[in-house]
Amino acid sequence: MKNKNLNKLEAKLMEIKNNQVYDYDYFIPEIWLDPNKSKQISKININPPAFFLEAISKINDLSRNKFNLSNDWSNQAVVYNMLTRFTTAFDHDGDGKINIIPGKNGWRETGTFLKTIALLPYIFSLGCNTVYMLPITSIGIDGKKGNLGSPYAIKNPYKLDSNLSEPILEMTVEEEFSAFVEAAHLLGMKVVTEFVFRTASIDSDLAIEHPEWFYWIKNSIPNRIKPDDENSYGPPIFSDSDIEKIKAKVEKKDFDNLIPPSKIYRNMFTEAPEITFYEDEKLRGRLKNGEIVKIPSAFADWPPNDVQPVWSDVTYLKLYEHKDFNYIAYNTVRMYDNKLAKAENILKDLWNSITDIIPYYQNNFGIDGVMIDMGHALPSELRAEIINKARENNQYFVFWEENFVLSKKSVEDGYNASLGFLPFDQHSAQKMNALIYQMSVEGSPIPFFLTPESHNTPRAASRKGTDEFSKLAWAVNSFLPGLLFIHSGFELCETNPVNTGLGFNKEDQQKYPPEKLPLFSNLSLNWSNDKNIIDFIRKINEIRSKYFQDFQENYSPKTLIHLKASDPDIIAYMRIINTYKLLILCNLNGIHKSNVAVELNDNSKIEDLLSGTKYKTKYNKLILNLKPYQIIICLCD
Structure with missing residues (x-):
């Protein structure tokens, strides 16, 4: 119906x-x-x-x-x-x-x-x-x-x-x-x-049925407060020299053996829990050994030294499964290491x-x-x-x-x-x-x-x-x-x-x-x-x-002409639309007016479609005074 x-x-x-x-x-x-x-x-x-x-x-x-x-x-x-x-x-x-x-x-x-x-x-x-x-x-x-x-x-x-x-x-x-x-x-x-x-959110419904689709860390690990505290959870900490090496490899699109986070950081992460449950509206899991685990928050993954705080409400999905990459970092959630990003490591159900x-x-x-x-x-x-x-x-x-x-x-x-x-x-x-x-x-x-x-x-x-x-x-x-x-x-x-x-x-x-x-x-x-x-x-x-209306060549470069203006605060261009020529001219300076000259290819009669004002060009130039933020849209003969 x-x-x-x-x-x-x-x-x-x-x-x-x-x-x-x-x-x-x-x-x-x-x-x-x-x-x-x-x-x-x-x-x-x-x-x-x-x-x-x-x-x-x-x-x-x-x-x-x-x-x-x-x-x-x-x-x-x-x-x-x-x-x-x-x-x-x-x-x-x-x-x-x-x-x-x-x-x-x-x-x-x-x-x-x-x-x-x-x-x-x-x-x-x-x-x-x-x-x-x-x-x-x-x-x-x-x-x-x-x-x-x-x-x-x-x-x-x-x-x-x-x-x-x-x-x-x-x-x-x-x-x-x-x-x-x-x-x-x-x-x-x-x-x-x-x-x-x-x-996904850190209390995602998907984690109840599919905990293996998520990363988990020990519940006892606090979130990082001091930026250099490597024993609390936050974005992995890399040395300045490692940051330079990482950026150089990524820039060359070399994703072999990308530098991993420290062992201290990697050891925060655990396998997926056998049981998941809610405790005070927070999603938690229990490992085989009885240890309680939680889903860690996400953070800005690139560049690796991004200073944004941890995103308290979301986490990254675990798109690949590999024992050597069981952690959240630039090389597991964005710049995927070649050893990780293989067909056999894909979590196909996810x-x-x-x-x-x-x-x-x-x-x-x-x-x-x-x-x-x-x-x-x-x-x-x-x-x-x-x-x-x-x-x-x-x-x-x-x-x-x-x-x-x-x-x-x-x-x-x-x-x-x-x-x-x-x-x-x-x-x-x-x-x-x-x-x-x-x-x-x-x-x-x-x-x-x-x-x-x-x-x-x-x-x-x-x-x-x-x-x-x-x-x-x-x-x-x-x-x-x-x-x-x-x-x-x-x-x-x-x-x-x-x-x-x-x-x-x-x-x-x-x-x-x-x-x-x-x-x-x-x-x-x-x-x-x-x-x-x-x-x-x-x-x-x-x-x-x-x-x-019915203009079929809107995206063709030949219909757009950038015009040179005498003042750097001026934006000027022309559109060739079927048989029409539209001139768009404005002063992006919000304080000072501009006495501007715009070079045109011919002498034209010009009418501003916004104000009705008519202008004439002389020696292939349009010369006029534009107020701060003034705009003119002209139909050129």
Whole structure:
């Protein structure tokens, strides 16, 4: 039956509407109800079931003008990336906080699949044709950070996080997620979910049935506090000379006889226990000799001297079994030693379990693609099995990788796109000009995400210029070859990061402990920020839609021309789109204006599509004055 779960959801909402006495507050941001309300967004009090029913009705109406993506849709993706429990979290009862447990009225304040369905008309209005969700699977409890735990601490990859359901509906979380996918597909949207195949929570369900899939250490060994204490558990300690030797071998791709950790470190690890059990909500095991053991936490595996603290909530899966490599280190979980990485050492049952995960979500929910967390760190044979098995189900199934390096190898490995490095470089005119020049000469080895931020980096609006820099980034990115990408909150000019994973200093990390980070705790977006750029995004989208409609050569270098400007703070390029020429010009200096001259190949009449201002070139040069963060997008005759 088509849209079976969405229809069931609709019936449940109608039942609640007819039977529940509505005598309570349920506030939502006004833009959830009216996506066109982009300024002075207040919170409004609504009847929840009536609101959700109206949202489903809107989706049905909008489906008449749904997106029509080709089979090879990844290159056409305009992505809305979200952490589900955060993006649709809201203080519905108005008590000043996001409550974790459902209220007396039965509705959750943390984000849910139902509220994400209601947000689809808004996401549709931003021109996004793909929803990419950070992990939505069940979350471990032991060692969790914040009051919710990290979605990357996956307790069971075959179970969804039950906190993403609305208990009042009396539907399973699986049915509610299916309803979301069905609703997205009605709009012609694709659904991409993120998976982690190399790690699991330290209290993983899988360890109960398969303790041999995990590493174990003696329960008596404490976690390291002092960085040089080799008798406590933490990342293995290597001498400076060994670090240099390790890096040299890995750089040469020489994985024979990689230097192992010290004997003291290796002796912390034991065989898998005969019995596993829970003790005060912590997973433990008992060896044949009666000794109690535990699953050790993971840590940053490369480089071997990485100073990040131990990750308290996750561990590495034991992908190979070999008596000489029964420990967690760079040479067992990433730069696999050649003696270890042999077919006879593969834990085949574990590999089969991993490669069956995506087909499970394809067959049961109809997802369209996945982002693989740290996919480049998986054994190449395992990665190939994962991709091949999914594409046996659906030859057009999309794979994205979390990789900052753009290379042809990613395409050879089967990926459609990579994260790329724009979140780190967007605020640098020098780096942006270098990128655009390179793309104009040789293109990109693989399509990548056009975004100034991700869930691991500082927010674009927290950098210089706040909303003005965010506008500039969206305008510049909108006409480059790649996957346009909105990290949820970017359009609202949210400044609070989701996580402090990359690009943060110690001061930032102290400012944002887990309790203040949505990746770990119950927080919500600032939907009422009047400095949002929603209207600007839509205006740029209109220009893009008009000129990029049916444009088949978006990724061809010959359609991109990097232009030389007299000021290093200026980003300037031109796109040749069918019979049109679009000039994109902006001043990335947020303080000083720029008297700039841009060299063009001919004398053209130029009109700024944003302001309507007309310019003339002289002697093949366009000379004008750009204010701080000013952007012009010109149609050239």
